[in-house]
Structure formats: C-alpha cells, structure tokens
Amino acid sequence: MDVPSFAPFASSMPQTIYVSPRSLGAPDTRPPSVDTTDLSRLFAGSPALAGVSLRIEAGRTVALLGPNGAGKTTLLRILATAIRPSYGTARVDGLDLDRDAGAVRARVSYLSHATGLYDDLTARENLEFAAVMLATPDVATRVRRALDDVGLANRADDRVREFSAGMRKRLAMGRILLGNASLVLLDEPYAALDADGMSLVDQLLSAWHEVGVSVVIASHTTDRLDQYLDGRVTLGRGLVATVSGDGVNSTQPSLIRNARRPAAQPIR
C-alpha cells in the first residue's frame, strides 16, 4: 500500500514507501500484539527484567521508555526471539514465544543496535540475501524498491564496509521493508541518523501505523516520536513503572514465589 509522505524536509527521500501488503484486518479483531506475564530475564545472576506483565493491543505504536539498564533492549530481544526468558511467558499476535517461535519470527521484525549486515557484501547483495531468507516474492523488484525507499539506490553496489553508521541503519531498515511483519521492534531507531535518516524513520512509522502494523520503539526520549504514539510504557529496574495511552496495559508482577519457567520445547 502506498502511503503519502509525511516528511516535508525529505529532499532526497522518495515520496512513498512500500510497506508490505499483509492484510492485517481491523485492530480490534486481532489478538494483542504483545502479551507478557511476569516476563523475567537474568544475566549472570542479575535481573535485566524482573517481572514484566504487559499487554499491547494490535495496530498500536508504543514507545518503551526508561533509563539505560531498565530492560528495554532485553524486552525487545525476548519478543524478537533472539533470547529466551528465564521465567514467565509471552505471546506475540497470540502465538506463544516458546512453542511457536518459528511462527513468531515470521511476523516480527527487529531493528537492534547491531545491524546484522555483512561487511564484504554490497548493499544490494545484503538485501537480496535477506529477501531469500524472508521468502520475499519478486526479489529483484522488491530489493530495488527497498533501496529506493531508504535512499540508498545510488550506493546499491558499494560494499557495506564503506558505509557510515547512518547508512547501515538505513539498509537495515530496508531489510525490514522486505519482510512481512505485523510487529516491528525498533531499538533506538533515531540513533546515529542524520536529518534525512530521521525523516525516513518518521515516514516508516506513519506508513506502518496506516496499514495496522504494531510498532514498539525503545527510546530515551519521545520528543520526535510523540506525534506517532498511541501509548507509552516506562520501564525501571526491570519492571514496568508507568503506562499511558491507548491500547497499553500492565499489571503488577506476581509476588508468589513460584515464578514459572518457560514451557517445554518441541523439536523444531
């Protein structure tokens, strides 16, 4: 679905962004995009997440706020299935992270601090590889479109090794455009970006909101984000401190001393 540009300063930016046309249905008919219960994660004995019970309804754009070490990145990584929780459970789009991790991966896109790009490959090659991994149809066309949309068409055949941090981030966003996600997780999306790069993020946020993709953004501040947000969640010391806005709910972590470990894992 093409979306009108919301970025008046986007000089080198394209006017429309191709966000994959997964037909998601009306938000009210869909299960919550994020539904966690007492989600906890310890690293070397210290709790990064101490018991997060959070629900984010479908189609919402929500900011995950809090100081460094509050657990924002850990929460995103668990939802992306990059790491597993120590205790508690979580569902994405109604799918259990433990039992249905494969299905969850097909619906979630994650932009982390690390870009996961291969230095020795060109921008185009990186995206082509990603397209095969993501089972994107019409690989050549979609890759070309994605490169256009993120403003890297003129550097498509240069190796990523030569790219600046901002350009790598844009390429990583291009990779997300190749996917078919219903939940997008962004970890500090504006970091290391110039004005054009930040406009790109803005455009993506509008585009995703328009088609009903849920977005969770970890960030220090909300200045630039405010206009796109449906809700806000603030984490502190591994727990939810406050929630506000539409479509976001949280409950107190359980104080009963039998924190449940994730369920048994089938062979996949």
Added chain:
Amino acid sequence: MSAPIIEARIALAIARKDAVAELRGRHATVSTLFFAAIVLLLFGFALGPDSARLADAAPGLLWLAVVFAGVLAVNRLHLLETDDGALEQLALYPVPRRAIYAGKALGGVAVMLVLGLVVLGAVGVLFAVDIGSAWAPLLATVVLGAIGIGAVGTFYAAVTVRLRAREVMLPLLMLPVLAPLLLGAVKATAAALAGDPFGELGAWLQLLAAFDVIMIVAGAATYGYLLEDG
C-alpha cells in the same frame, strides 16, 4: 515451491553468501592453505630425510595436515558471522534450522575440498608419491573426507561460537570425533596408493560414507538448538 526446494534455496543462498564474503574479504582460505603447507614441511623435517619412510607415512601426513588446517578453516568460517551481529540476525529469519546448517556446512565442505586437493598435490610432490596412478580413488577419499570434516566442523563451530576459550575448545571437541574419519581416510589413501592389494579400499570408503551420513544427520537435527541463545 515444495519445502525441500525452499530449504535448498536457503542453504544455497547462505553458502553463496559465505563464498562471496570469503572471496572478497577474508582470504582465510589462502592463509589456511599456507598453514597446511608449513605443516607438511615440518613433517618432512621431523620424519625425513629418508624418502622411503616419508612415502610410507605420506597418507597419514596428508590427512593430519588436512585435519589440523581444517580446524583453522572452520574457525574462520564461523567468524564470518561476527560482522555486527550477523549470526543473531541469521537466527532470527523464519527459516528451518536444518537449512542454515546445510548452508554453513556446504561452505565448510567446499573449503575442505579445496584444502584436501591442494594438500594431496603437495604431498605428491614433497614425499615423492605417485598420485596420478590412483587419482580416482584418491579423489573419492578426499571428497568423502572433506564432507566429513566440513560437516563435523560446522557443527562444532556453532557449539563453540559464544564460548570462552573457544580456540582450544573447537579442536578439543572436534578432533576426537574425527578419529574414525582420520583412520578411514588414511587407510583408504594408503590402499589406493598401493594399488589396493587386500581389496580393502571399498570397505574404507564405505566407512567414510557412513560417517559422513551419520554426522550430517546429527548436525542437521541439532543445529536449531545451538542457534537459540539462552
């Protein structure tokens, strides 16, 4: 597109990506080859200068050099995924784990194949062994050996990827498991070079093939568990 074809596409894409990145950036293959050559030279110093003795020992020296260089090569291949969190990203794609294993293993096998063939040639030259006369069974041995080392190496590289002391743990885990492959490959090579006087060549090649199949199946079945972080 049926499932096996999709998996094959994915595996090939991974292997191709590795090949391109390797050719362009790392030159790990070249340095591994040089390492193998140096090992052979040292063998010559250690066991020579009696050329008869060296020729006798040639099959063993060949495969020892290949296995040791192979440990290095496998190590380097998995380093390809340390580019800015590439391995974590790879694990996040909605693709069957088997296919990822197959793709990485293909790369490993390809490198081992090149290594094996080059070392074979080097041994022929350095230890005065006539490889031309038995090139077919020798080729078969190198192919089967390369598959085995590649498959096992890829597997253990994934086991040790985030481990402390991984430079030591990779060979420590890999080499005992490779013992039967080493035995079979050396015996097959020796038999081939001698003209197979006892008719044992077929049996050794079968052993190698069985080893390869078993290890590939084991690796493919368990690779998924290795990609999950804790």
Added chain:
Amino acid sequence: MKTRVLGLVAFLTVATTTVIGLLVVPADLNQGDAQRIMYPHVASAWLAYLSFGVTAVAGIGWLWKRDLRMDSVALAGAEIGVMFTFFAIWGGMMWGRPIWGVFWQWEDPRLTTTALLLALYVGYLLLRRLTDDPERRATRAAIVGVVAAVDIPIVHFSVEWWRGLHQTATIASPDRVLDPAAPGIFVLTLLGTVGAFTLTWGYLMIRRYQLAQLSLAREETARLDLLMSVRSAEVAR
C-alpha cells in the same frame, strides 16, 4: 535411606568379589595372576560405556522435555563415567603389559575406543564447565553428548577393521578366558564383579545426581530471591 542400603550392599559385594577374584579363583594357566585384572577391568569398561549411554539418553531427555533433572542425570553419568573409563584404561594397560609386553596395543579395538571415549568425556565435561547458564549448558552438553555417543560405535568398527586387515598372529588376545569353554568359576567371578561394580555405579550415580539437584536448587533459590526482592521493592513504592 534406601540409597544408604544400596551403598552398603555395593560395598560388601565389591569387597567379596575382590577377595574372590584375588584369592579364591585360580589363576589362569597361561596368563598367571595377571589375568585377575580382567575382572575389575571388564567391569569398569562396561560401566564406562553404560555411563556414556546414560549421558547421551539423558541429554536427549533434556532436549525433549526441558526438565533440568535430566541434565543432572547426564552430568552424573559423565563424571562417574569418566572415572570408570580411567579405571578401564588403567586396567587395560596393567593387564596388557605382562601379556603383550607393552602398555599399549593400537590394534586392540577396545583399548583405543575406550581411550577415545575418555577424550570425548573430557571434552564434554570441559564444555559444561565453560557455560554458566543452566539451560544453555544443558542444551550444549546434550548435543555434544549425543554426537559423541553416535561416534563411539563408528570408532569401534573402524578400529576393528584396522586390526582385522592386519592379521598379526602375535597378538595374544587377553580375553581368551571369556570364551564359552572357559571354566564356570571364571565366568561366575566375572559376573559377580560386574554386578558388584554396577551396584557401586548405581549408588554413585544417585549421590551425584542428588548433589547436582541440590546445586541447581540453590542457584534457583538465589535467583528467585533476587527476583522477588526486586518485585516487592517496586510494589511497595
């Protein structure tokens, strides 16, 4: 309580069979007293392999059921197993020296396979030591254990072929005493020793498993304590 009884019985049977093996049973006609090593050697070897099988199967159990108790069983199997493997190799060498004239015989498939078993065990235990998180440790160990277990039969066959194709009549096989024509007293003593050792193995396995579980429980309590204190502190705000 039952375990203590097991331990006592094991101790008594080992003592008994040791006495029988050393003093009561007659020495072999050809090998002399050296042959007596066979009894504990064979028993140790059997337990070395049994332990590895237990470790491998328990590892699969962990991967399938995600129950850390399985991993404790695997750990117990590996530690007890490495001990018996060491005994088996030591016994094999001590037995081999008077019989073969050398401590080590490459063409004896059992000796070389058991040596490799030791290498695999050591790798397994080192791997365990290098991972702190219990679940990652269990997963890595299980996978390595399974592949190693699958490798053992291949090793055995390959060494057998290695020997078989190089017929050297000079190898006096130490286990002639195991052939069916051997006098019953030898077989009985052997079976008795194996049984006694197996009881000991069982006792050690149970104890090691219990230790592992206690250790896990202690870790778990520490983690839960921490979580609960963080949660309570926040709720109290």
